[in-house]
Amino acid sequence: MKRALFVATSLVLVGGFFFAAQQFRENRTEALGFLSQEQAQTFVRPHSPRYGPSDAKVFLVEFTDPACETCAAFGPILKKLMEPHADKIQLVIRYAPFHEGAVDVVRLLEAARMQGKYWETLDLVYRSQSAWTEHHRVQAGNLWQILSQHGDLDMELLSQDVDDPAIRDIIEQDMADVQTLGVRKTPGIFVNGRPLEPFGVERLQQLIEEEVAASY
Template identity: 35%
Template sequence: MQNKKLVFGSLLAILVLFIGFTFFYQNEQKSEQTAKVEDVNSLLVRDYSFRMGDNTKNISVVEFLDPECESCAIYSQVVKKLYREYYKDIQIVVKYLDNHKNSRLTIQMLEAARVQGKYEDVLNMMFEKHPLWASHYSSVDKPELLWQFLKEIPSLDIEKLKEDMKNPKIDEIIAQDRKDAETLGVRGTPTLYVNGVLLERLSDKALFDLVEKEIYK
C-alpha cells in the first residue's frame, strides 16, 4: 500500500513537470529538426527494431524512448491507448536514446527479455514502477530494485536474462539508435514520428490526430 501511494504521489507531482516538458518539447524539437535527411524512415525503422502491431495500413509510430525517462513513463499511457485502439492498423516501433545514468542497464534488460518474448512485460514494469527506482523528481536512484521487480514477471528466466544481457549486439543497437537520433536532430525523449512525420506536441490528441490522418487519408 505504501508503495502504491508513493507511485501515485510521485506521478502526480511529476505531472506538473511533464506539462512544462511538453511546452519545451514543442520548441526544442522544432529547432533541432534541421537535419537534411533524404529517407527519414530508413533511420527510424531498422531491421533490429522492436515492433508490435498488425500494421495492415502500413503506418509506423516510432518512439525514441529511454526506460529511465520520467516523461516516457507518463506518455507510455498514451501510446498504450493508441495501440489498444489501432493495433490492427499500425505498428509501434521502439528506438533508444540512452540519456540517463542507468539507461544502458535497462536497455540491456529489455533486449535480453525480448529473447524470451517478455519485452512488453519488462518495459511496462519499468514504467509502472518508475517512481520506486528512478524518480528524478524525488531523487530516487535504485536500479537494483529492478531485479526484484523482474522476479514478479511470470516465466521470466532471470539467469538466462543476465547471460543474454552480455550480448555485444545490444551495444551496437544502442550506438546505432543514438547515431540515427543525432542525424535526425533528436535529443530528448520521448520523441515520436508517424510515418516519418515528427509529432510536434506531446499530447493524447496530437498523437491520435496524426495517426488518424494517416489511417483515413
C-alpha cells in the same frame, strides 16, 4: 523469319524485364508505403521491437528512455491511441537512453526480448519506474529485484544476455539515429516520419488520424 523471331524474342525479353521491374517496384512501394521512402530506415530499423500487424502502413515510432517519466506515462496512452486502428498501425520502439544508467535498463529490456518477454517486461519497467529511480538516476539493483519478483523471466539467462554484443549494436545504432533525427527529448515520437510537434496527446491523435487516412 528466324531473324524476326530473334528480334521479337529479344524485344520481349528486354520489354518484359522493364515491365517486371516496374511492377515489382510499384508492388513494393504499395506494400511498404512509408517504409519505401528513402529516409524510412532511420526511423524503423530491422532490429527494433515492433508491436502490431506486420503489414501495417502507419508506423508510430517512439524513441524512449525507460527511465523517463513521460515515457512511462505514454506507454498506456500509445496503446490506447492505437486501439481504434489496431490493424493499420505498428508501434516501433527505439531507444534514447539519456538518463544516467538508462542504458543498463535498455540492456535488460533487450535481454528480456530474447526470452520472448519484451512487452510485458517493458510494461513492468514503466509501471515500477518510481521504485528503481532516485532523483532521475537509475538504481539498477532495485530493478533487478523487481524483475525477479514480478517478472516471469529466467534471471540467470538475463544476466548473461545483457552483455550480448548484439544489444550493444542496437543501442549504438539507435543513438546514431537519435543524432540524425535530432531527438533531444523523450519520448521522441514520429508518425510515419512526421515528428510530434508540438508535443501533446491531442496532437498525436491528430497525426495518427491523418496518417491512417493518407495510407489507407
